[in-house]
Amino acid sequence: MSPAGWPAEPNPSVMKSRIVITGVAGFIGSNLAERLLAEGYEVAGLDNLAYGLRGQIPAGVKFFELDIRDRQLWEVLQPDDVVFHLAAKNCISDCQDDPVETAAINVTGTVNVFEASRRAGVAKVVYAESSALYEGTAVIPTPESELHPQSFYAVSKLAGMAFAEAFRRYHKMRMTALRYFCVYGPKQDYRRAIPPVMSAFIIRLMSGGQPVIYGTGEKRRDFIHVDDLNDFHLRCITDSRTDGRVFNLGSGVNYSVKDIYQQVAKLLGSETPPAYRPDLPGEAAETLADISAARALGWRPKITLEQGLASFVGYYRANGVPRLEN
Numbered sequence: 544m545s546p547a548g549w550p551a552e553p554n555p556s557v558m559k560s561r562i563v564i565t566g567v568a569g570f571i572g573s574n575l576a577e578r579l580l581a582e583g584y585e586v587a588g589l590d591n592l593a594y595g596l597r598g599q600i601p602a603g604v605k606f607f608e609l610d611i612r613d614r615q616l617w618e619v620l621q622p623d624d625v626v627f628h629l630a631a632k633n634c635i636s637d638c639q640d641d642p643v644e645t646a647a648i649n650v651t652g653t654v655n656v657f658e659a660s661r662r663a664g665v666a667k668v669v670y671a672e673s674s675a676l677y678e679g680t681a682v683i684p685t686p687e688s689e690l691h692p693q694s695f696y697a698v699s700k701l702a703g704m705a706f707a708e709a710f711r712r713y714h715k716m717r718m719t720a721l722r723y724f725c726v727y728g729p730k731q732d733y734r735r736a737i738p739p740v741m742s743a744f745i746i747r748l749m750s751g752g753q754p755v756i757y758g759t760g761e762k763r764r765d766f767i768h769v770d771d772l773n774d775f776h777l778r779c780i781t782d783s784r785t786d787g788r789v790f791n792l793g794s795g796v797n798y799s800v801k802d803i804y805q806q807v808a809k810l811l812g813s814e815t816p817p818a819y820r821p822d823l824p825g826e827a828a829e830t831l832a833d834i835s836a837a838r839a840l841g842w843r844p845k846i847t848l849e850q851g852l853a854s855f856v857g858y859y860r861a862n863g864v865p866r867l868e869n
């Protein structure tokens with residue numbers, strides 16, 4: 544064992560597993576696929592391309608253009624696969640506008656992924672929940688036990704969580720749930736009605752526009768770089784201590800939206816002030832992860848906000864600045 548308590552070498556039988564990612568054309572899915580390929584895994588993925596981009600799927604991924612609600616999904620899975628279920632409708636304001644589609648994708652679609660996994664006899668399912676499950680909590684930093692979902696998006700994730708628990712109970716499936724806080728990094732989805740703050744600020748300033756802050760900018764968020772997330776994803780494949788458990792994945796530090804704005808403006812040498820618009824309803828004033836459960840297994844977030852933002856800006860410099868629609 545390593546000093547941190549992790550097996551020094553990954554379990555060779557698990558190394559042979561093929562990894563299947565739902566939502567592989569999206570932000571986290573495409574980054575995960577890239578990392579897994581670099582680590583020598585065979586990777587397959589599916590996506591209906593509703594929000595993700597085909598061009599983001601790394602070469603080397605066996606891709607299936609498929610909706611997670613498709614009952615034939617189990618046919619693309621193989622016994623011993625490890626499935627990362629990331630596909631979701633996840634823009635909170637879009638989910639508020641269409642709770643029926645939110646439930647169809649995030650609840651029915653998720654149950655279909657679990658059932659397909661059971662039917663195909665996969666080795667393990669790792670699935671994405673969200674810090675939105677803590678929307679109404681007053682406990683900061685927030686441990687995994689503090690469930691207070693409010694929005695339709697959060698409630699849909701809660702339903703997925705309950706189904707996962709039932710699949711685990713009745714079918715003895717190996718499952719791990721991950722509650723991501725605000726994830727950032729290359730390929731973050733900026734095409735939403737309300738784009739995530741970091742990509743929105745960087746893109747707007749790099750293209751000579753004026754970024755928008757909703758509300759006063761005092762809301763605080765726990766941001767985690769996608770590479771740190773992937774470190775934990777890898778551990779979910781190889782460490783059975785993650786089975787049957789849920790983990791917060793944040794950095795354990797939070798920053799106000801204004802802080803982020805100032806850091807991005809400084810990095811880009813911009814003096815453009817942000818435009819302020821009315822606050823978005825239903826958003827938590829503060830998020831901050833209690834990451835002691837993940838830390839206890841030896842995981843640490845390694846990328847500081849300064850490093851993460853600098854590499855994010857570098858990504859847009861190298862790849863060109865896209866156009867924001869909103």
Ligand SMILES: NC(=O)c1ccc[n+]([C@@H]2O[C@H](COP(=O)([O-])OP(=O)(O)OC[C@H]3O[C@@H](n4cnc5c(N)ncnc54)[C@H](O)[C@@H]3O)[C@@H](O)[C@H]2O)c1
Pocket residue numbers: 565566567568569570571572589590591592593594595596609610611612628629630631632633648652671672673674675722723724725726727732
């Ligand atoms: N990005 C974050 O900060 C964050 C925070 C908390 C939780 N999450 C969760 O992590 C997961 C991944 O998020 P992301 O940021 O990569 O989102 P994303 O929107 O970039 O990717 C989601 C992918 O799922 C696909 N998809 C949506 N509906 C589908 C369907 N019916 N069938 C097949 N594919 C479908 C989309 O086309 C997209 O490529 C989601 O479950 C999300 O709720 C993300």
